[in-house]
Amino acid sequence: MTDPVSTEDAITKVTMPKWGLSMKSGKITAWFVAEGDEVAEGDDLADIDTDKITGALESAGAGLVRRIIAETNEDVPVGGTIALIAPADVPEELIDEAARAAREELDSGAVDEVAGPVLGTVQVDGRTLSYATLGAAEETVLLVHGYGGDKNSWLFVQEPLSARATVHAIDLPGHGDSTKDVGDGSLDTLAGALLGFLEQQGIERVHLVGHSLGGAVVTAAAAREPGRIASLTLVAPAGYGDTINADYLRGFASASSRRELKPHLLHLFADSGQVTRQLADDLMKFKRLDGVQQALDRLLGTLLDGDRPGIDAAALLQKFAGPVTVVWGRADQVLPAANATALGGRAQVTYVDHAGHMVHMEQPSAVVDAVTGALDG
Amino acid sequence: MARTISYREAVNEALRQEMERDPSVIVMGEDNAGGAGSPGEDDAWGGVLGVTKGLYEQFPGRVLDTPISESAFVGAAVGAATRGLRPVAELMFIDFMGVCFDQIFNQAAKFRYMFGGKAVTPVVVRTMYGAGLNAAAQHSQCLYPVFTHIPGLKVVLPSSPYEAKGLLIQAIRDNDPVIFCEHKALYDMTGEVPEDSYTIPFGEANVVRDGDDVTIVALGRMVSVAEEAAAELARQGVQAEIIDPRTTSPLDSDTILESVENTGRLVVVDEATPRCSMATDISALVAQEAFGALRAPIEMVTAPHTPVPFAQTLEQLYIPDAQKVANAVKKTMDWKK
Amino acid sequence: MTPTQPAQAAQATSGLDEKALLEAYRTMRTIREFEERLHLEFATGEIPGFVHLYAGEEASATAVCAHLDERDSIASTHRGHGHCIAKGVDVKEMMAEIYGRVTGSCRGKGGSMHIADLSKGMLGANGIVGGGPPLICGTALAAKQQGTGGVGVAFFGDGASNQGTTLEALNLASVWNLPAIFVAENNGYAEATAATWSVACDNIADRAAGFGMPGVIVDGFDFFAVYEAAGEAIERAREGGGPTLIEVKFTRYYGHFEGDQQTYRADEVARARASLDCLKQFRERVTASGRLDAAALDGIDGEVAGLIEAAVTEAKQAPTPTADDLTTDVYVTY
Structure with missing residues (x-):
């Protein structure tokens, strides 16, 4: 920039x-x-x-x-x-x-083409995982999106961070360009995909950043291999606290047209102007891909236990002793910021004004600052 | 991962992916491989415009050349569909419906209802339509309204490569007979298309462009003509909403009506001739269901009620263009009681 | 009377065993009883629409379908009741359909001209003359692609033999070497027009040569003649030997449709009923050869009469479709 x-x-x-x-x-x-x-x-x-x-x-x-x-x-x-x-x-x-x-x-019009993220794939447990990499600094950051998202949701974050670190953004199984089969759809399977990615890439130490479902996934990965994880940055993470907007999740999963989807997307942002036709279009294009509906349905089973959260990430976090930073939008209508109290004194929590669930899109600097802080140690 | 490919490649990819996924999918038509029984190449053409090229080699025995005998092979596709295959028959030009129509509208279209809901006929007839290549009166028509008129048929008009792939995969997986109309002037149009298989549901219009001043419903190739007009109108301060119905049967009337409720003006852009057409059908729908919202008479931009002419000068006059669309929009904007 | 030797008896009855003979007789008798009864019922005005009766032609459908099983499919004509019964469509459901009842084969939405049972490989009677042969190219193609050994049989009339669809289908079946059998049921008239006038060659079967396939002419009143000709053609088709055109010659006992005064006809029906009738010939052949005794056949006659009586009674009592049925089942998905 x-x-x-x-x-x-x-x-x-x-x-x-x-x-x-x-x-x-x-x-x-x-x-x-x-x-x-x-x-x-x-x-x-x-x-x-x-x-x-x-x-x-x-x-x-x-x-x-x-x-x-x-x-x-x-x-x-x-x-x-x-x-x-x-x-x-x-x-x-x-x-x-x-x-x-x-x-x-x-x-x-003679503007030099700017090098964008470099795309790559790895094979983990029979699945192809897609990722995009920007930056070449010594430290490594891995960005993990949430339910129904993909690596492109980090577009405002990946670039600024790339000056400080080699920044990978990955597509979880069932998302983006990765294989749509999510197996049992469990947190363990998703965390296994992340750890498999790190193994394949030869990454021995990484700062993990996870949004929403991705927040729970990075927590689970950190619980399994704490030695590999330098820090956790959790952005409106799932699995903490006892409140979740089950209606939103089900509505997102079941919407079969842009018209059905758009009202649900309004829950993602503090500023409804963020819900553009293009955003809804792109999500519908994703949802129409073969296997996506099954993946979303399966993951819904992981995220929800009735109308309550189906994941307890807070328990997993006990196995990780490293630094944890939390960023939460005050206007989050999917996982309310009050959920952050479940982290007790374990993490430094930043509450962000004018941000809903998609903090990293609405107020990306808050997330960039948090990760930069983690990199600074 | 989406990448840019042509409308032709999108159709070919849809066929290829469905043939890979489902062994009951077969492809048949005149020169769909090309060269059957001749001393030279067996996959000489891949269809008259190369749309099915390469499938013959990849799927031995599943790409069938046919004699020029539309009743027989379209009927065969219908019959095979009742016995567990999912045939995709290519009716080279939609104009040739005249020599096989019975098998489509009296046979395939009727089975489900006439046999008391017990028949399943998953046949797709792919066919080329539209003017613009100087192909004259018997190779240029937009006959989709004729098929749309027949209960039991689903009729699809993809307007872009993305639509072409997703709608064709849906057509092949659909359990009803589908007439899949490809505009011959769109084959070289390029656009972003995901590599993975995906389906676009029938009966769901695409709002191609948002706008509050006027609703333009455009069909098939006319979607890009409407976009061109809308870009010019935007420079003049008029914001047009463009709706691509994507399928004429089923028709997403809700999206059209919602838009007109907001804009109060409707222009329908259809390359077909005007009588008993989608243009009149959509106009009637809006007049019936959204009369109170209309702030100006409905405008239709269509071909004239003539056969498609040959001479380039005449064909250019025949096909609706962006200027005509813009003029129609202005007429609705300027209208005073 | 000297009993016929067993070998001769078997030959006289095409090698069919007792069970098969009884089955064939039952089918022919069922068709006859069904059609004769419809002739009477139609006259009362209780049956809506048109009906086209197959009486007189029973040997064709019965003998051809005797070779068929669930792998095989048939397409029929507007004169389709016989083909339906021979392919195993439920007789009571057929009758209910003709009465326009919700219990009918097509829930009352098809009627006499569109009785079908796809689960039995019966692609429907067909209101369009020449509508069926292209469809049968498709069912034969499906059988070939799936390697089931199945065949498709298109029944059509002398009228349809002049339709482009039929001729195109004959050509395509030959070009694709399909396991298809084309059975031209030449009953002498297309509506009121004589086949001797409307078919430009002497025999419909002669046209087979133009499509590179065998053409066979058989006496349609003789069950065994049809049975043997069909058997040979179907066996060839099952083994990959391609299509055959069989012309079955006979006459229909009733008009083109019920109500047809038939002023165009001479006295061929009376003569046929008296001396050529397929049921009479069959009965004589199986009893004279000693394969079956008359009592067994009489027993079937009684059972069939009871079945048809019950079918009519039940059809008349069955509910008609209602407004709820008007717009359903146009599509599988909407």
Whole structure:
């Protein structure tokens, strides 16, 4: 998202991010900053609309917004410079020169292709597991999505973290591009898939990040092989506390059209504007794949015991002694933030305003901060 | 994992994956392999436009060339469907329904009802329709309304590669006779299609574009024409909602009505001739069920009531285009009592 | 009277054992009784629609279907009651169907022209002349693909022999070398038009040569002649030898449909009933050869009469379909 200008290190180019594998360009639908504004790391700079999703671009650094290069509603290729941030003492001439070059680059369309995540697959227990990797730093982070999600749900998190770590996002069995057969659908099977992935990749030490069902899965993996796990970051994890929105889960599983699905998706976000037609479309495309319905039904049996949670991750967590960080959206309507009390004094809990269940999509910086904290130890 | 492939490849992939999954699926039609009995290649054509290419080699004995004898082989597909096979017969051009229609509408379509709910006839007739290739009056028609008229048939009009694959797999797995209409001018259209098998349920319209000003219901190839018009209209400040019914039988009337309840305006875009057509059918539906919501008379953009002409100049005039769609939309926007 | 030698007797009755002979007689008698009774009942005005009676033609359906089992399927015509009975469709359900009752083979939604039982391989009587032969190419293809050894038999009339669908089916069956048998039941008339006028060649079977398959002509009043010709064709088909066209010649005892005044006809029905009738011939043959005694046949006559009587009584008492049935079963899934 940001890189120093080679000729003048002090000028930071804000570029169009690559959110997901298929993203080729994005449109700035609104600027939240103007030229001359002071910004801090994590501040929202602009809303960006891709063909898949709308998200807020956060500043990766601090400084003064010296130039806005891309206009509102302009379609900008991934990697294209959309703004320049620099300290006040960088001379105007240098800024002008950089702005002119950036504008010419956009106008000519000659923007260098930005390397996105690298896709790969591994075979674990007869299943193909798909994953996407970004970054090449020494430490390793593995991102594990929730029920009905996939590796692309981390798109706002994986990129910022990639500067600090080799960041893998995996598709659990039954999800994304992984084999749809989930076997017995138990937490153990899913945790086995994760540990199998680590084994196949030769990863001896990893920071696990899990959202929702993924939070329970990473807990189970940590309970089985605590020595391999450097830290746990749990984002609105399942398996803690005694409240779960069973109606949402069943509704999500049984919806057979976008029209049926969309009302259920509203439970995922604090901001209903996040529930775009594209999001519902993409989920329906996933749900129509052969084997997905069976997988979702089977996993529903794992998640629920009647109307109550079917997983007790808190008990599993006792087998893991390493650091645990928890991030929870205050407006979570699927697994309420009050569930966090089940973690007792075991974890550092951050409650996030303006975030529902999909914290990592609505307020990604909160999750990035938590994982960065874990990496910092 | 989705990747970009053509409409032709999407149809071929659907057939291939279903043949792999289910040994009772067979494919038959004129030159579906091509070269039967000739001294040269056995898989010479793979259908007249290459849609079934490669299946013959992969599935020995399950891709059958036929004589040019539509009544016999379409009837054979229907008969075989009553005895445990899931045949996919290719009626090369929809115009050729004239030489096999009895087997479709008096036989396949009627069995379920006429035999008291005891018949299951899982046959698919794949067929090419539509103008645009200068194929003239007997190779260019949009005859899907004729099939839609017949109870007992399901009629499918995929508008994109994604729709083509998912709807064809659904058609093959469906236990009713399905007429699967492929627009010949869409075969080279490309789009994102998942590699895995998937099904798109029948009777579920796709809202291709959201908008609050006018509802455009477009069929088959006309979906992309409507999208082109909507993009231009958006520049002029008019937000059109585009609905692709995907199947004309069953028809997702709820999605159409809900949209018109919101927009108050309807334009139906259909490449078929206008009388007794999907355009009139959908217009009648809305007039009957959403009359109170209408803020302007319904507009239909269709071919003229003529055979499809040959000359390029005439064929271009014949096929509804984005300009005609935009004009119709503006007419509904400007209408005053 | 000198009893016939056993070997000769067996030859005279095509090698069929006693049980098979009784079964064949029962089938033919059932068809006759069913049709004669319908002739009477239709005249009372209680039966809706059209009925086309098979009386006089019983030997064809019975002798052909005697070779068939559950692997095999048949397609029939608008004159289909005989084919249904011979392929094992329940007689009481058939009668109820003809009366338009919910207990009928098709829940009262098909009627006389559409009686079917797919579970028995009976693809339906067919209101479309020439509708069946293409379907039989399909059932034969299914049997071939599945390797069941099954065959498909298309019964059709002299009228259908002029339909493109029939001729296309003959060609396709030969091109694909299908286990299909085409039985042309030439009863002399397509509706009111004589086959001698509407069929441009001397015999329908002559057309077989044009499709590269054997063509056979048999006397349709002679059960054993039909039985042997069908047996040879079906055996060949089961063994991969391809299709056969069998022309069965006879006359129908009633008009095209009930109510037909038949002013186009001469006195062939009276002559046929008196001297050619398939049931009479069969009875004479099996009793003269000593294979069966008349009492056994009389016993069947009585049982069949009782069955048909019960079928009519029950049909008349059965409930009719209601508004709830009007829109159901158009599709398997909606």
